[in-house]
Structures are given as structure tokens and as C-alpha cells.
Amino acid sequence: MLVMGTMFKLEAIALPMFLYLFFPSVILVIFCDPWLGGLDSFNTPGEDDLKLEIMIYQVLDGLLDDVDEVDDIHAAHDLSSVCEDFLLDIEFTEQVTKLDCGAIKGPHLGNSSSESHSPGLSGSSNVAIGISDSTTTTVPESECKNDSLTKMITCELHSISKSECECEVPIEDNEAPSSPDVLKFDELDNDDNCLLSSILSKCKKRAKSSSLGTKVKRSRKPTQRYIEEFSDQKSRSVLDGQKVSAPALKDKRLKVKSCNESSNHCSTQVPSASRLRGGCLKKRAPVTGFESDDDLDASESDDDHVRKKKTKVDVDRRKHQRMWTLSEVMKLIDGIAQYGVGRWTDIKRLLFPSSAHRTPIDLRDKWRNLLRASCAQKKNKKEVEQKHVVRTLPKPVLCRILELATIHPYPRVHNSKTSCDNNIASPKLPAKAKGAQPSSRGRNVRTKRHT
């Protein structure tokens, strides 16, 4: 492969050069005119731009993605495949060739401080050779790239004639790693350059975002939630992923040509998409089963209702938020009364045996919240603030909470309320005796007794 590539390259360089030396004007006429002119006649200007954009986007996209996985040695393979795939498309070849002269070469000059080659010539030679052997050339090119990138780049930059693939690849590589490069594009006044730059920036943005959420190669370790989510959504959110990632462009690309690359993207982007998704994971069948199984009985419907309402709103943050039903709260309170605060596992095991959700931690959290709520309500009791607090906490329940709070002070949360009667040692006491007022915090500190 390498050898072939080299040969082609040599040929590519030598032939045009030779011709150019002897028949400069002829060459220019022959190569430039037919292609550049012909292309224009072939495609309407607007269409041309669009196609060009799409094409470039494709290439950049693929390349950027590959660049993203720096560690991955196999990236080269993907890259080459993508590139090859891409270059097979004659349209692109034409387009890029045209653009190549100005847009692509500009950056090169700026980047590598290379000499000045005549755009016209290189462009023409590109056409001549690029089409014929672009595929062949591409492969070795990309392979080499990983080995000695800079070397290749400079080499290619200095070569007067080169195929557009050669031109393209190095650029991408030069580009992707360093973000500021976009500016260089922007500085150029050429229209095509602007276009290219915009596309490039888009690509970068996309690649960045996708890399964050998807491959998790960076900082974040895959949390349990993430994994769960991922596995859960992988199947269903393919479309979502597409939409989120690059709605318009993606569409275009797909339309223009369905490249395998798209599938690749989909898979990688799913996670990020899932994070943003508006869907609700917990609506799975098992859930309802649990609830009914549990003993939420009556409250189930209520719960369901609430959930439905909430799905859209805050699902994106709390993936598995499940409203606590009154019955659940009651059970929790009973459990606490029985076993005491802190023995969440026991409570969970005995009171919520069948509910898969509601981990001991959840119970604890809930209790914490209950305390807080009761506290708050107590404080504002007189002031109308029954608004939302009461909504979920019926008086009796609240009373019990307060009571329990006095009995088992939960570490630290209970400051303001710690009510009156000190020792109500009897667990599971009658759910009454309210009227607890905040006074002294006399409570028996029986934190947790371990088995």
C-alpha cells in the first residue's frame, strides 16, 4: 500500500510538473478550464455551495471524530476508510478541487510557513490525478499520517502538485487538535474560506460535545446512572441522538449520501443525547409492578398521575425521581418508629421489601426531607404557609413526623424543631400527641444501635 501510494504520488507530482515545465499555458488551459468551468456549468452556484458544504462537513466530521480518539490506534483505519469512502465520490473531488486552491491552501501557508505554490497549477493537477487514483492514494496517506504527521504535512505542503486527499488529510489533522486554528480561516477573505471555517467550527463543536458524553475518554467516569441510562436508552434513542447532535447537517448528509459514518455517530452520541432526553426511564413496566406489589395500592394512581405531570419538567436532572406517596411515607414513619432512625436497611428490608426503587438511602433522604418539611411547616404553621407543605403532609402524618423527630433526632437536620417532650421511648407509638412545640432539645440520643 505504502509503496503504491508513493508511486502514485510521484507520478502525480512528476507528470504535471513535467507538463507544466514544457507547456505551462497549455496545461493551465487544458486542466483548469474544462474542470472549473465545466463544474460551474454543471451545478448551479447555490447548489454547488450546498453540496460543497455537505461534502466538507462529511469529511471533517469523520476526521474530527477520529482525531478525537487519539489514543485509539485503530483510528487510522477508520480514518482511511472514511476518507477513501469519501473520495470515491467524484462530486466531492471536483468540489474540493475547486475550493482547494484558495481555501485549503491558505491555511497551509499560514500554518507551516511554507512557500508559495501556484494555486492554479496545484489545483489543476489535483483534478488530473486526484480523481484517477484518489482512492489508492488515500489509504497510505492516512496510515502514514499517524506515524509522522507533521512530516507528511510539510512534505505535502511543499510538493507543488498533490491530490486533494493529500491536501485534505493533513489539514484536518493540523486543524482538529488545535482549536484556535479556526481563526485563521476566518481571517481569510475568500468566501469559500468563510464557508469552510464555519463548517469547521460546527464540526468541532459537535465533535467536542459528542466526545464529552459518549466515549467517556475524558474526565468523567461512567457513573452507575450513566451506565444504566445508556443501556436503557441505547436502543430507543438512536433517532434522538441524531436529532440532538446535528439536526440539520445530519439530515443533509444523510440525504446526500448514506455513509457508514452516520451509524457510527449515532452509536457514540447516544449517551449524550440520553442525558438531554426528555423521556422518562422509570415508566417501565416493572415499576408499576413494584408499586402495586408493594402496597402503594391506592396511592399508585396518584403516584402515576404525579409522575406523568413531572416527566417533562425535571426528568432531565433526576432520572429516577419517584414521588413519595402518602402510604410510602406512612410506612417509612412506621418503620422509623419501629427500628429507629438510622437503620435504613432494616426499614427498607422490612417495610419496602418489594419496591426495587426506594433504597435505604432513599428512605433516609426522604426522612430527612420530611423532617425538614415538618420543621418548616411548624415554623410557618400559623402563617398560611400551608401551601405546598400540607399538600403532601396531612396533619396526622406531620404530627407523627414531628414526634419521631423528637424521639430520634436525625443528625443535624432537626435543629429548629426538636420538640418538647423528651423521651417518648415507645417505638411505634400512637400516632398522636401532637402539639409538639419547639422548645428544648431534650431527646434521648439513641442514635443507632447496631445489630
Next chain:
DNA sequence: ATTAGGG
């Protein structure tokens, strides 16, 4: 493996 505490 649980729990406490913070976000």
C-alpha cells in the same frame, strides 16, 4: 456494605 452529609 451502610450510613452520614452535601449537592
Next chain:
DNA sequence: CCCTAAT
């Protein structure tokens, strides 16, 4: 709810 540190 989730995550992390401490037991």
C-alpha cells in the same frame, strides 16, 4: 436523587 467520604 445522586455522589462521596467515613465507618
